[in-house]
Amino acid sequence: MSTVIHTESLHKHYRRVHALDGLDLSVESGQVHGFLGPNGAGKTTTIRILLGLARKTRGAASVFGLDPWNDAVAVHKRTAYVPGDVSVWPNLSGGEAIDLLARLRGASRRDRAYRAERDRLAEVFDFDPRPKGRSYSKGNRQKIALIAAFAVPADLYILDEPTSGLDPLMEVAFRDEITRVRDAGATVLLSSHILSEVELLCDRVSIIRAGRIVESGTLDELRHLTRSEISFEAEGLAALEGIAAAHDAAFASGRATFTVDSDDVDAVLPELARRRVAGLRIAPPSLEELFLRHYGDDLEKIEANKR
């Protein structure tokens, strides 16, 4: 498996602001790679450097083994890009904007396959190509970029928060398209702050914070870093006595709750069986918890401000 995207201690400074502060990101060929972080963490800056739209201050970045700044055109030939904030031309219809972008990416003017694909995508995304730019909502502008990106095959799809304006039905359509291009062998870098989406789609996840990758791995690997939550019906905290691996014991509304390291779950199960607990619930760590582990102090700040 070859590496499609690789950065090493990548820095980007805008005057005094360090948008990227030593970012190490690696995306292997054929992966759907989730790029997670809140707004302002540096996702868009990273993507712009990978596309040669911005220049790195320090460090190394390569896409398909090429330098994204000097060989931008060669990189773009194999890449489809959906910007985070899609704008359209006021005097072009949606259909014209899609055709223009697709043709710039190499769709030929009389290409039947492209036309069929475009029409299929317009159908799938329930998109009307006739209105002119100004009258499109955010979601519809995003569809323009998505249709243009998916209508021409690419080796790499770079998508910057592509579903932030889409409704739930369209998100399903979007996931189908991602699955389709992955099955075709393409690599996807999916930037997002919607955890459920990343959880559903991505093989690997990198969490970015303040311009650095703070965690990277498969979802399974990452899950091992946090604890599963186990709860059952009980009379009081006393029900938890004697369970060796239990952390954070608590009791509320008739249920006893504790957490265990993911590796210890099977060790705890016989003990629970012996006690014949009722209403047993075991929740594997969600991506959200993973995420909050790294952003916990930010969360505390928000909580503190509430008081």
Place this chain on the structure above:
Amino acid sequence: MIGTLLRQRFRRDWLQLLLWILGTVLMAVAGYSGVTQSYGTLEDRQNILAAALANPVILMFRGLPSGPGEGAFLAFEVLPWLAILAALMSLFLAIRHTRADEEAGRSELLSATPASRTLPTVATIVHGVLANVVLAVLTTLALLSVGLDAAGSTLAGAAAGATGIVFLGIGLIAAQLMRTSRGANSLTVWVLVATFLLRGIGNAAGTPSDDLTHVTSAWPAWISPFGWAEQARPFDEDIWWPVALALVVGIGLAVVAAVLQSARDMGASFIAPRMGRVHARPALASTHALVWRLSSGSLIGWAVGGALTGILATSLGGVIDQVSTENPAVADILKKISQSGTLDEAMVTVFFTMLGIVAGCCAVQTVARARQEEAHGTAEPILGTPTRRVMWLADYLIVATCAVLIVAAAAVVFAFIGMASSGGGSDIARTVLVDGAGQAVAASVFTVITGLVFVLVPRATIGLAWALLLIATMLGLFGPLFGMPEWTTNISPFGATPVVSGGDVDVRGLWWLVLVVAVGAVASLTLMRRRELATNG
């Protein structure tokens, strides 16, 4: 509640309104000093009026001849232009605060509060009427301050303000009809241009008085708000009822707009937006094609401007001959600007200096569009495709160069048409060609300057490029009038172009201009290789 809304709007608008109003006031004052300096005596003014009556082209761009008095002559010269400024201020104001806000979703926020749905429209009516009252009062004060009589000054100011109020109403109606602010603005501007021309046609087709100082307009002038303003004949007969008519129509239209507003859904429009094409034309397949597509609308406008300048350059020759034999001061000024031989040559040179400025505006606008694309976010997906940064900018420079050539060519062609129709004077054909080509080079200087600014200080592109053009215009066109030293004129590209003097071509600064264009183009494209996307903020 309406007070809160108006205060917020005043904070958003005050600078813009101030500039429109000051522009109107300055035009009135400058117009007056122009009249007293160039046409000081009653006889001068009678001659000009007689010449104008003989030439329909002049009547299209000036007001209604209403006597040779100083004030009446000033109204003939500038009243339609004062009214146009008031009209533009009002129509943009009307649409900015109704349809544009609605499109951006701001009205929706507002309408969800206890404010009613019609409140934005009602507030816009109050706001627009206030702005026009201020404009009328300040214009009146300006006219009084130069020593014109009170009745005429008040009426002239009121006529301009009343025209503004009519266009406030038209803008509000357009905002109800069209789905987008772009559509509403262009509909209203078309109405403005059409009614302005109707008024000119009405005056040109009117009946001159026996002493050739007055015109009784034909009917087309009466279906135009600009016609009503002129029919007031300030400083002559001082008729108030056409101004009252304008006020009634303006307020009437505004009320109709408020009624229409309450009869439709938020975000809807009475005319469905025109649908675009499902598929792009085969030609729309490159950034080059995109730049043409984005620029073509405004290019048509600039080309029409070029054509008008061209036809005036040669068809006014006869009139000016007549004027300048009786008024050596005019001939003197013309020669100062053009620095050339015969009066006909001077005429062409002066008008072609204006052509250079028109073409320069076209160039700046076309290249500055690259910055608009970048700031607006539409450049990003384009640059994410296999499009070279350098070629992307080069496309704007190439299209701007072609646009300049088109505008200059329109001027040259129409100058020849004007020459043919005014009969004879084919000896100035060479002047037309040399001036046209020279001014195209001068305008191209602004293509590369705007390109350089865009590469080096992206966020300042639009302001800086237009400011440089304005400075060059001032130095090149008005420097000679204000008696500034010759070198200041010569640093303006428009003042350094080749001229024909008594049949001989003097190349002057041509090679410098060519050098600047070449170096600028190479420099901006070379620097573009190292420039990253400069998004907004």
